[in-house]
Amino acid sequence: MSDQELTRQDEDLSVPEFEGEERKDGYDFGSWPEVFGLVFTLIVSWLILTIRG
Incomplete structure (x- = not known):
């Protein structure tokens, strides 16, 4: 693999x-990482607001 191929962006x-390239990677997580991130952010925000008042 050349340096040019390694530095190519998705765009x-x-x-x-x-x-x-996506098929070759073999990873298909769907939208679960985004859902988990949103839920985690909401929980942390709620905890901060609860503790600080």
């Missing part, structure tokens, strides 16, 4: 090339 790839 530089065409749609079929990007989808091929």
